[in-house]
Amino acid sequence: MIRDPKDLKRYTASERANHWVVGISFILLGLSGLAFFHPAFFPLTQLFGGPVWTRILHPYLGVIMALAFVVMFFRFKHLNKMTPADKEWLSKVDQMVDGDDHNMPEQGKYNGGQKVMFWALAISMLLMTLSGIVIWRAWFDLPVDIVRLGAVVHAAAGAVMIGLIMVHVYAAIWVKGTIRAMWYGTVTRAWAKQHHRGWYRQVTGK
Template sequence: MSNENGLVRYSGSDRANHWIVALLFVLAALSGLALFHPSMYFLVGLFGGGSWARILHPFIGVAMFVLFVGIMFKFWHHNVLNANDRKWLGQIGDVLNGHHEKLPEVGRYNGGQKLAFWVMVVSMLLLTVSGFAFWRPYFSHYVPVDVNRVAALVHAFSAWVLILTIIVHVYAAIWVQGTIGAMRTGIVSRAWARKHHPGWFKEVTGGK
């Protein structure tokens, strides 16, 4: 889809969902880190104290997961890895050096974006399931103590994986000029699409 300003990459609802999930992620990460280690306990001040951080953290996490599910169902079929994506990932050196002419044709998303998407999906699922297992006072008493302990470890590991993935995601968005603008306005230039996502460019323009 195109308009006089360029190509429409994201709708208004897509962008709103993305930014709300991003905000909830920051709140969940900060409150979770505050409860994870004493050295980061000072972060509870952002939530009104330790009790409020503990109370709010799981509710923020559930809200984040529910909204992320909307993103997952809408975009999962754009993120199925194919042979070109595997080749793209194998040529990560050319990606980092900007040798676009050596890379296989990229569709709506490149191999790195697709890989990050699925890491986020798995991490979100593990965080949600493990979080429910030791969520006091609502669900933890239904779960054996040993399972609670394993769930806490899975929760912490999944959180760190998700945080690192989001850091890479944000860095890549800054690195590829125009990406953040796409999520801010929903529009990308034809030149940007032709350079970074030629397969998608051909799909939405018929190659014109």
């Protein structure tokens, strides 16, 4: 793909690698987790070499994702602080969904919806990690009632995370020109000016 040298840098190589480690880990965790969530998904264990290996690999994949997410969290948390403009954006989100973004308030690098997504994923990730530790019987021997509660929290947080990631992926596909930012690290000036005018002004000085 030939890219315009005037395109704007949105993500560095390390930021993109961090994102993909989290994303790939999530896919593997989702598939292996679903395999144990309901008998209908149990055949998914064959993707990991059978049920025994699936059970062994799942928590270690969770550790990889948790660590990668912590790195990503501290990289981007300062860019995801809610502002009055974000709250106004959220109040007009129905217009955005209808495809009319002309009356949306000026946004920085991330809009109000992306910021809500970021914090929702952070909370879900925290619950997933803590509950995962609780139910990791190979390393932690906790009372059975706590383990049962941990299993419920883990499943609920996992379901929420799957839903959030589906929305995240759909939004990236829906807003044309977004996916290339995670492939190549750049976006067009027109894309930046239309969707993140505040960030566009910041990086271009215009």
